[in-house]
Amino acid sequence: MQKAIRQLTSLGLVESRPGVGTFVRAAPQPRPADLSWQTASLGAPQARLSVLSSTHRAAVPDAIALHSGYPSQDLLPGRLVRAALARASRSEVALARSPVAGLPDLQAWFAGQVAAGAPVGVTPPSARDVLVIAGSQSGLSSIFRALVGRGAPLLIESPTYWGALLAAEQAGVTLVPIPTGPDGPDPDDVERALSATGARAFYAQPSFANPTGTQWSPQTSRAVLDAVRAHGAFLVEDDWAHDLGIEADPQPLVRLDDDGHVIYLRSLTKSVSPALRVAAVIARGPARARILADRAAESMYVSGVLQAAALDVVTQPGWRSHLRVLRQNLRTRRDLLLDSLREHAPQVSVEHVPPGGLNLWVRLPDGTDSDQLVRECEVQRLLVAPGNEWFPAEPSGPYLRLNYSAAPAEQLSAAGEVLGRALRTVL
Numbered sequence: 237m238q239k240a241i242r243q244l245t246s247l248g249l250v251e252s253r254p255g256v257g258t259f260v261r262a263a264p265q266p267r268p269a270d271l272s273w274q275t276a277s278l279g280a281p282q283a284r285l286s287v288l289s290s291t292h293r294a295a296v297p298d299a300i301a302l303h304s305g306y307p308s309q310d311l312l313p314g315r316l317v318r319a320a321l322a323r324a325s326r327s328e329v330a331l332a333r334s335p336v337a338g339l340p341d342l343q344a345w346f347a348g349q350v351a352a353g354a355p356v357g358v359t360p361p362s363a364r365d366v367l368v369i370a371g372s373q374s375g376l377s378s379i380f381r382a383l384v385g386r387g388a389p390l391l392i393e394s395p396t397y398w399g400a401l402l403a404a405e406q407a408g409v410t411l412v413p414i415p416t417g418p419d420g421p422d423p424d425d426v427e428r429a430l431s432a433t434g435a436r437a438f439y440a441q442p443s444f445a446n447p448t449g450t451q452w453s454p455q456t457s458r459a460v461l462d463a464v465r466a467h468g469a470f471l472v473e474d475d476w477a478h479d480l481g482i483e484a485d486p487q488p489l490v491r492l493d494d495d496g497h498v499i500y501l502r503s504l505t506k507s508v509s510p511a512l513r514v515a516a517v518i519a520r521g522p523a524r525a526r527i528l529a530d531r532a533a534e535s536m537y538v539s540g541v542l543q544a545a546a547l548d549v550v551t552q553p554g555w556r557s558h559l560r561v562l563r564q565n566l567r568t569r570r571d572l573l574l575d576s577l578r579e580h581a582p583q584v585s586v587e588h589v590p591p592g593g594l595n596l597w598v599r600l601p602d603g604t605d606s607d608q609l610v611r612e613c614e615v616q617r618l619l620v621a622p623g624n625e626w627f628p629a630e631p632s633g634p635y636l637r638l639n640y641s642a643a644p645a646e647q648l649s650a651a652g653e654v655l656g657r658a659l660r661t662v663l
């Protein structure tokens with residue numbers, strides 16, 4: 237009995253009052269937390285409040301999820317990843333601190349990927365120019381902080397990846413939007429903006445851009461690189477979808493650069509596994525040193541286990557065959573969604589069929605309130621992302637971004653019907 241009372245007392249369920257007896261404690265009333273002091277203490281935010289994009293909404297059971305930015309698990313090399321993680325956990329790296337710039341073998345692999353496509357006469361980057369980072373999102377923040385800086389102008393494609401907009405805003409840089417079309421941005425616009433603003437960096441996605449899926453033409457690539465060189469500026473090339481080509485292969489501009497104008501980002505998140513969070517920045521000279529210092533201040537180094545596992549996956553013979561199958565699967569899924577839209581949602585148009593990447597950029601009829609449409613779709617159990625989040629300034633029209641890689645094939649075929657119905661409700 238005494239033992240039981242002692243236990244209940246230690247759990248706070250009963251209390252003993254000496255000389256009176258032992259009583260059941262009243263259940264404490266949870267008090268709503270008063271955090272209003274933080275508002276006074278922090279003041280108004282300098283960056284946008286909606287830190288999380290609608291792409292981060294949790295998936296709803298039974299809903300068709302086309303809103304997220306990631307492929308479904310059956311498009312990942314699951315067997316290779318699990319085996320690689322098991323091997324890494326048994327190896328030396330499981331208990332070691334890795335170098336700040338990354339495991340040398342992984343640095344060499346990333347550098348080799350660029351060197352393999354470099355034309356004769358261009359000196360490719362070396363392993364030393366590679367900084368391994370925990371996902372390219374953190375690289376964007378470091379690059380904007382280290383190479384642009386608070387208040388300074390940054391040229392950026394419009395539309396572009398919402399996470400780059402967020403990183404730029406957090407870094408306090410001033411955005412200079414450059415409209416981009418099916419061949420990429422107009423090099424004259426880039427030239428004019430560099431001259432007018434004195435900007436020293438242009439953030440762009442030349443291959444399979446998120447959200448539009450477009451790939452720059454070779455002429456655009458050369459002309460933009462020339463403009464950047466002429467102005468002593470950097471091209472921050474985000475090659476996020478390097479492994480996600482469908483009809484085309486990526487043509488990274490970094491292959492054409494041997495004097496440090498291109499700061500190159502390559503991520504393995506979408507093609508190896510979102511759980512590994514391994515990416516790289518390739519940069520040369522003082523720019524590399526500044527980015528490295530920023531990374532060291534922020535996170536010191538990337539887990540060696542994750543780096544070793546990522547390297548293991550991409551150096552297995554199965555990796556190349558996985559990429560071949562992935563290409564076919566992406567094509568099938570993209571075309572299923574396209575067909576479904578054409579048949580059931582003729583009100584929308586896809587101005588450009590993406591030759592790679594994970595998304596369709598869908599133009600809605602003029603006057604559509606895309607936020608209202610997103611809500612209506614959600615009621616009808618279809619999750620989509622409103623295009624507004626991809627614009628650095630006012631949206632040039634109403635759009636949706638639809639990810640064709642996250643939902644199973646049969647759901648993609650049904651998605652157009654739901655979207656068509658939702659559009660009829662809101663228009």
Ligand SMILES: Cc1ncc(COP(=O)(O)O)c(C=O)c1O
Pocket residue numbers: 305370371372373374397399441446474476503504505506514515
């Ligand atoms: C264009 C682009 N850049 C960077 C990222 C961030 O990728 P990571 O997962 O490597 O941080 C994403 C993620 O969706 C993206 O779409």
